[in-house]
Amino acid sequence: NAGVTQTPKFRVLKTGQSMTLLCAQDMNHEYMYWYRQDPGMGLRLIHYSVGEGTTAKGEVPDGYNVSRLKKQNFLLGLESAAPSQTSVYFCASSYRERAVEQYFGPGTRLTVT
Amino acid sequence: GEDVEQSLFLSVREGDSSVINCTYTDSSSTYLYWYKQEPGAGLQLLTYIFSNMDMKQDQRLTVLLNKKDKHLSLRIADTQTGDSAIYFCAERDDSSASKIIFGSGTRLSIRP
Numbered sequence: 001n002a003g004v005t006q007t008p009k010f011r012v013l014k015t016g017q018s019m020t021l022l023c024a025q026d027m028n029h030e031y032m033y034w035y036r037q038d039p040g041m042g043l044r045l046i047h048y049s050v051g052e053g054t055t056a057k058g059e060v061p062d063g064y065n066v067s068r069l070k071k072q073n074f075l076l077g078l079e080s081a082a083p084s085q086t087s088v089y090f091c092a093s094s095y096r097e098r099a100v101e102q103y104f105g106p107g108t109r110l111t112v113t
Numbered sequence: 114g115e116d117v118e119q120s121l122f123l124s125v126r127e128g129d130s131s132v133i134n135c136t137y138t139d140s141s142s143t144y145l146y147w148y149k150q151e152p153g154a155g156l157q158l159l160t161y162i163f164s165n166m167d168m169k170q171d172q173r174l175t176v177l178l179n180k181k182d183k184h185l186s187l188r189i190a191d192t193q194t195g196d197s198a199i200y201f202c203a204e205r206d207d208s209s210a211s212k213i214i215f216g217s218g219t220r221l222s223i224r225p
Binding site: 092 | 218
């Protein structure tokens with residue numbers, strides 16, 4: 001099992017450009033999450049999904065959209081990137097709502113200039 | 114709202130014990146976690162404790178939970194260079210889709 005994978009690993013965008021981050025998991029998990037990590041602030045939840053075809057807002061959803069068309073994939077989109085979105089983005093998944101552990105991907109480092 | 118706080122840095126000598134502390138505000142948390150993040154990698158679950166427990170030991174790791182003071186600690190015995198990482202304290206908010214609230218992370222550095 002590959003676990004949770006993220007594509008790409010690094011990306012540099014200009015302000016106003018758009019991009020999509022892909023998260024894939026091969027553990028048949030129902031729940032998937034997108035977090036951003038900023039220095040000295042821990043991880044903050046952007047959006048999450050409780051199953052295929054469903055998404056919900058987290059703590060910091062503005063400027064992002066998500067889609068979960070297939071159970072194994074969770075996409076994070078930036079329609080018009082801003083410098084404030086420079087961050088490291090982590091995807092995570094868990095088996096069910098009250099599963100103990102969330103499994104994390106290796107992260108995507110995004111810089112917006 | 115929920116908040117999890119921890120100090121940003123800790124430096125210990127190789128072979129000594131490391132103690133990383135954390136405080137949280139949500140009294141309804143069911144699970145409290147310690148995650149480890151090595152450079153350039155994602156977070157890995159190190160250990161966790163259920164809220165009805167006071168202590169959990171797992172090899173070199175000891176987790177202590179003081180529910181009255183909402184204080185969580187992680188002790189690493191015989192700290193090694195491989196323990197250098199950022200350690201995140203986290204609590205699970207069972208009121209909403211198992212969201213996990215993370216602290217800002219404590220960077221543990223090991224000196225020879």
